[in-house]
Amino acid sequence: MSAGRRAPVVAASGAGTNSTAMIIELVRRGEIPEMTLLAAMPEQPHTRRLIPVFRQWMDDHGVPNEIVEYQARFFKHWPPYTSLLDACLTNGTLPSIAFGRHSCSARHKISPQDKWVKAWPPAQHAWANGRKVVRLIGYDCSSRDNQRYAHREGHVSDLYEYRYPLREWGFTREDCERIIADAGLPSFCKSSCFFYTAMQISEVRALPREELRLIVLLEARAAPRLRTVEGLWRKSTKKRPGSMTAFIRAEGLLDPDEIDEIIATAPPDLLAFQRAAAAVPIEQRDHISTWIERFNAGRACVSLSINNPDDLSRAA
The missing domain is CATH 3.40.50.620 (HUPs)
Structure with a gap:
């Protein structure tokens, strides 16, 4: 009809x-x-x-x-x-x-x-x-x-x-x-954002490194304003901390030096990107996705240098 x-x-x-x-x-x-x-x-x-x-x-x-x-x-x-x-x-x-x-x-x-x-x-x-x-x-x-x-x-x-x-x-x-x-289709699991508060420990462990880095970035960017929660998981439990970054560090899902560098350098770099945007008309501003793409590309290179320095030198 x-x-x-x-x-x-x-x-x-x-x-x-x-x-x-x-x-x-x-x-x-x-x-x-x-x-x-x-x-x-x-x-x-x-x-x-x-x-x-x-x-x-x-x-x-x-x-x-x-x-x-x-x-x-x-x-x-x-x-x-x-x-x-x-x-x-x-x-x-x-x-x-x-x-x-x-x-x-x-x-x-x-x-x-x-x-x-x-x-x-x-x-x-x-x-x-x-x-x-x-x-x-x-x-x-x-x-x-x-x-x-x-x-x-x-x-x-x-x-x-x-x-x-x-x-x-x-x-x-x-x-x-x-x-x-x-219907011949593959299994569809629970749908959620990769940084969802209800993410299970096993789901975070299974995330690719790119998503893990973005989780670290999210919590680092928000950290100055957090008063009532520890991070994306809110509060610590017997099984995991309230911060996904703390879990990623404890589990060795990312190199600790890389985590520290993201926390120290990425939020200030993002703020600089925002300040630059404020200086130009809205129609001339880059979408924030351009900064995220740059962050992902840069972190991939850093990760390669940490884990496979010989491969990085050959790639260069």
Whole structure:
């Protein structure tokens, strides 16, 4: 049925197991949503690898899909920035979840999807005719999602009607994993930023060195303003410190000299980059991603010199 004859349907994809299974099952049932939106986030490496795989699957099965990204509007004297990583480095802070708040998801996931839908003609037509847009959310029937659903149950919006297909079908996490496997797709794990406060010890151990360095940078940049938390993990427990940097150091995931150098030199260099940006008109400022790319490239060279000095001399 076309979007003009019914309320348009938009699926929210989080690039994890549940939303992926939801979309696959919708396709199997012949209920393809008019649009599937995926918010760009600094995901863990396994999720970044799977996003293009599943987008290709959606393309092959006639599922319209778009990636949306938060766009800051007022940069003041800062370089332009977009992602959650950009925002934290720009403002010298940690994600709000590290302080017990939950505004990251609202700003960087929900907000860009809302903005996209508001400019979408089928949604505009529906609202103009007194109908709502149907938004599909991938909560399943497992205990964790039961809690998440309980927080949203009864939520009323003037613009959206919320549906939870996995719950309507009685699907559990195990059902979602089976659906993905039956579709011939690789396993989709939990989707989260690589510096998410709920990251498990094993997940941090598995991160590539580039992400580990960025974690050290994030905590170093935010350190002068931290009063109530130790770092991205908030508080120390019996199993790990509150600072991911301290864990990375204790586990030997990065060379201690490299960690010390990042802490000592990277934040001042970023501040110098910001001061330079403040001196030029906004349209002439480099995006903060250019500084991050430079940081990553420089750290890769430093790491090579620390671990394989002979290789570095040959490369030169």
